[in-house]
Amino acid sequence: MKLFSDIEKTIDRGFRRWTERVFGEAQSDELLLVHRAMLEEIEGKIQVLARGKRVFPYSRVTVTLASADADRRALYQTAFDEGGRLESDIREALEGAECEMPRGFRVAVKIAEDEELPGARAFAIEYGVEAAAPKTHTDQEVRATGRLVVVKGKAASSEYALEKARTNIGRLAELTDSEQRVVRRNDVVFEEGGDEANATVSRRHAHIRLDAGEYRVCDDESEFGTRVFRDGRPIEVPAGNRRGERLKPGDEIYFGRACLRFER
Template sequence: MSLFSEIEKTIEHGFRRWTERMFGPADSNELLLVHRRILEEIESKVQVVARGRRVFPFARVTVTLVAAEPERRTLLQAAFGERLADDVREAMEGSGCELPHGFSVEVRTAEAGLGDYQIEYGVAPAAKHEEAAAGRLVVVKGKTDRADYSLERARINIGRMPELTDADHRVVRRNDVVFEEGADEANATVSRKHAHIRADGADYRLCDDGSEFGTRVFREGRSIEVPAGDRRGEKLRAGDEIYLGRACLRFERG
């Protein structure tokens, strides 16, 4: 079964609802077919390595959508520009595929080309990504096994247990930053599957994974709520304080 087929309901429903609202049902159906073909083509580059691990070997993906008419190019950029990167990432992570650090998807349009679209793959991140200092989390409140964590992977899970299992005792999630259960009062407000931070090119985004006590970013004297289930999440800035219930991490660069 293809990567897209496994998570088809979630991604297709979201994309269809978005494009129908923006462009109407007729354009939505056509855009949905292109969207599906792009995801399936990107999926074909996934490699299976030792112990069955699925990895994506490219740090950059550039999708160029082709249309002769300026109005059509504007429509394509509007339909794919904001959503495609998140949909690709969701598809990869939903299939258990590991993404390289700094993974990014760029959407462009062109007046002419071969077919409806072209996809280019880059092994190394763009120069501006290489120059950006890596992110780091410093524990401010709550007890973990370390005082700070380097954000060296494409996704960092945060929660109250090292790993979560299903009814058949199969591991369904591993947390990288663990606020140990029972170790601290603040730890009790961290959900087992609380939040995650993902690399987005040179940036990092914080997403809430349906936590009980919520996720907030305290920045420049104000509190910013991170909505549960929002795939885009909140873009982090150096010095941000991340509140997971009452536990707290500080995001730093370098």
């Protein structure tokens, strides 16, 4: 891949670790080939406009995976559909390529029993454009209300507004690959060497996603984990689960031992 090459290895590593843990090495290898092929096809739909601006013109992507074998259909369902994993990986690849997505961008996964796909492939992708709903004052208020307040650890700011569709959290402002190309930018940075709590934050620790008016925190395979304290009890955020945990006002989110409070 070309536009996605900066983050391809990062996405591959995360997908491989998860599939090896859940399905074993042999099935992980096969799933990874399908996963890469889908991202390559998505990349081919990116349009480059004037001054190098990149856009993905479709707001709706439907991925169909077909097999006559019931066990394989169950494998596809778990690997690509549950927890919104495929949509999250596609979003991450597009964002990493600095590609603008339409408002309301969604990925749907369909598992078919006997549908014949072109070229005897394991999958087929359909693209569509849906009319964007007009932006309302209420919608803008929802997007602007979430914020994070630093409780423990040292960050560049004492609080952060959650105004983006995705807010990355980690220990460095930018992560680069072996060729010094930027593969991820963190929005909330617990500065490396800032204090003892900061040392427990992974460079690529977690992200918070705004989805249909709700904020969800997802752990990005961090070393020391992510957990939410709500009403005095901890809620573990599963590593690699792309659905994540829905946040409520007053939640304290621990990234290792660093802590942010969610307010709205």
